[in-house]
Structure formats: C-alpha cells, structure tokens
Amino acid sequence: MVAHPGEPIAGLAALIGAEEAEVETALCTLSALALTQGDGEGFRALSPQVAMGMILARRKAELAAAQQKLEESRVAATRLIAECSDLIPAVDDPEFERLHDAREIQQRLAALASETVQEIMTFAPGGAHSAEDLAASREPNAALLGRGVRVRTVYVESGLKHxxxxxxxxxxxxxxxxxxxxxxxxxxxxxxxxxxxxLPVRMSDARAGAIVTRGEGFVAAGVALFEAVWATASPLAAGPGADASGLAAQEAEVLRLLANGFTDEAVGKRLGVSSRTARRITADLMERLGAASRFAAGVRAVQQGWLPAE
Known part of the structure; x- marks a missing residue:
C-alpha cells in the first residue's frame, strides 16, 4: 500500500499473491489499528513514521495500564499484611502460630521447607545478610532444589554490594x-x-518474632504481593538498570516512597540502606529536579514524567 497508494482490494491481492478474502481480513485489522485510510475507491497506508509512532504510543499506554494494576495489587496486599500483622499476637486462632525468637524461627522454617513439594517464594529485604545465615541456608536450599521444588527469591539491590x-x-x-x-x-x-x-510480627522490627499463618485470605494477599513485585523485579543477569526517564530502579523507588510520605529512615529500611544513604539519594534527586523542597520535587517529578500524575 505504501508503494501502490489507492490500490483496490483486487489489485492488492494480485500484488502479493493472496486471496481477496485474506487481504480483506488484513485490511480490517489495519483499519482497527487506525493504520490505514480508505474509501470505496481504494486504501492508503499512513506513513511508516506516523504508523510506528501510533503503535509505540498505544503499546506504552497498555504497559502503563498494566504497571498501574500491578502497583495497585502490591499496595493493597502490603496494606492488608501490615494491618493484620499488628493484630495477630493478640489473636487466639489455630490458623496462626507464633514464633518467638531467631532459633525457633530457623527451626520452623527448616521443618516447613522439608514439607514443601511445589514452590517457595521469598522476599529477602534488609540489605546484606550475615555469612553465617547464608551458609546455614545452603543445605536446605540444595535439598529443595534437588527435589524439584521451584525456588523464587527477590533480594534488594543494595545487597549486591555485599x-x-x-x-x-x-x-x-x-x-x-x-x-x-x-x-x-x-x-x-x-x-x-x-x-x-x-511473616514478621511487626513490620518495623523483624527481631520481634514471626508468625506462621494458614489463613486463606492472608496467604492469598502474600502471593499477590509477591507476584506483583516479581513481575517488575530485575532478573539476576540483567542487574539494576535505568528506566525511560534515566532513573535507576533504586532512585525511582525512592521517589515513589517519598511521594507516599516515607521518612528517610523508613526509605532506608525499605531499600536495605542506611538513613544517610537514603538522604543522599533524596538530595541528589532534588538537585536534578531543581527543587528546593520535597513537595516541589514531587511536583516536578510528575511534570517530567518521573512519577504518575495520580
């Protein structure tokens, strides 16, 4: 159509050696995508540059919508887990088992791992892990993988520096x-x-103990949260990268957390870095945005497309 503008269906079919019915189907698809224009006399294709721009814009909008749905799932699941965690110590329910110290947690995790037959999903926040803890986890992990259990783990990027x-x-x-x-x-x-x-008994202090829950809604929220984070996390081989705005993943996460009212200390805990490092990243982002305050930085981040308007 680019080479022969205005050619009717019969002419297009003859040019590409296809049946007219096939050409009609193709034209319907192109028309639905708004990549062609036609009337009773013939059809014309948009210029390749315009057509490609439309395709990319449509795809970008689809990806943004999918990303928004993932983020909504993650926020909802995180909120549910956070709200329920503080209530569990006071609840006498057979679906919840309280673990009081590190040794009890370690023993219970080993027992649960030995009973697992299909999959384990893990969030490993907090940055660097002690060499002793890492060494102790290798034998049970090797046993799980040897039995064909699927093991999926998400680490914070700051842990890669250790x-x-x-x-x-x-x-x-x-x-x-x-x-x-x-x-x-x-x-x-x-x-x-x-x-x-x-899960930890307290979101703010993992050392306060843990709970084992079989509650259907609770577990479903945890699975939804894991899948939402997993979908946007970076595969190991890829490593941390920058988004379309030139922001590193860690910087984009800092902006998102600041927009949600997190303090430097809370941002540091979420990223597995010190409060000082979180302040440094924040200051650097404010300087790049030319903002004198965090509020101004948020406004300019939205204006530049670094944060969604909503």
Whole structure:
C-alpha cells in the first residue's frame, strides 16, 4: 500500500499473491489499528513514521495500564499484611502460630521447607545478610532444589554490594533457583506451596518474632504481593538498570516512597540502606529536579514524567 497508494482490494491481492478474502481480513485489522485510510475507491497506508509512532504510543499506554494494576495489587496486599500483622499476637486462632525468637524461627522454617513439594517464594529485604545465615541456608536450599521444588527469591539491590550476599545469590542461581532484585521490598516474607506464609510480627522490627499463618485470605494477599513485585523485579543477569526517564530502579523507588510520605529512615529500611544513604539519594534527586523542597520535587517529578500524575 505504501508503494501502490489507492490500490483496490483486487489489485492488492494480485500484488502479493493472496486471496481477496485474506487481504480483506488484513485490511480490517489495519483499519482497527487506525493504520490505514480508505474509501470505496481504494486504501492508503499512513506513513511508516506516523504508523510506528501510533503503535509505540498505544503499546506504552497498555504497559502503563498494566504497571498501574500491578502497583495497585502490591499496595493493597502490603496494606492488608501490615494491618493484620499488628493484630495477630493478640489473636487466639489455630490458623496462626507464633514464633518467638531467631532459633525457633530457623527451626520452623527448616521443618516447613522439608514439607514443601511445589514452590517457595521469598522476599529477602534488609540489605546484606550475615555469612553465617547464608551458609546455614545452603543445605536446605540444595535439598529443595534437588527435589524439584521451584525456588523464587527477590533480594534488594543494595545487597549486591555485599560480597558474601552476592556470592550466595550467584550460588542459588547456579543451583537452579530463580533470583531477581528490586530497589526495595515491602516486607520480609516466605510463602510455602501457596498454602501458608511466614511473616514478621511487626513490620518495623523483624527481631520481634514471626508468625506462621494458614489463613486463606492472608496467604492469598502474600502471593499477590509477591507476584506483583516479581513481575517488575530485575532478573539476576540483567542487574539494576535505568528506566525511560534515566532513573535507576533504586532512585525511582525512592521517589515513589517519598511521594507516599516515607521518612528517610523508613526509605532506608525499605531499600536495605542506611538513613544517610537514603538522604543522599533524596538530595541528589532534588538537585536534578531543581527543587528546593520535597513537595516541589514531587511536583516536578510528575511534570517530567518521573512519577504518575495520580
């Protein structure tokens, strides 16, 4: 059509050696995509530059809509888990089991892992992990993978700067585990076979103990949260990158958290970095945006497309 503008259906069919019915179907699709114009005498294609621009704009809008749905799922699941976690210590319910200290948590996790038959999903926030904890986790992880259990783990990107943690992530990947990284994680969590989840008693203090829950709604929220984060996390081989605005994933996460009212201390905990590092990233973003305050930075971030308008 670009080479022969105005050619009727019969002429187009003859030019490409196809049946007229096939050409009609193709033209219907192109018309629905608004890539052609036609009347009773013939059809004309839009210029390739205009057509490609329309295709890319449409695809970008679809991706933005999908990203918004993922973010809404993540926010809803995080809110549900946060609100319920503080209530659980006071609830006497057989669906919730309280774990009081690190040793009890470690023993219970080992027992749950030995019973797992299909999949384990893990959020590993907090930045660097101790060499002892990493070493202790290798044997049970190897046993899980050896039984054919799917192991998926999301680490915060800041953990990649800690060599023992980076070595352990590489070991997991080499053993067949699926590993991704995210700029920040909302909670420490492990889900076993989509039937029970282990969560901290307090969102703000993982050392306060943990709970094992079999509550259907609770576990479903955890699974939804994991899948939403997993969908946008970076595969291990890809590493942290920049988005279309030139923002690194960690910087984009800082902007999102600041827009939601997080303090530097809370941002640091979510990203697994110090409050000082969080302040440095914030200051750098404000300087790049030419903003004298966080509120002004938020406004300019929206204006430049670094944050969604809503």
């Amino acid at each position: 060599q023992p943690t980076l070595d352990h992530i590489g070991w997991l990947h080499a053993q067949g585990a699926e590993v991704r990284t995210a700029a920040g994680l909302p909670i420490r969590m492990i889900v076993f076979d989509r039937r029970l989840a282990v």
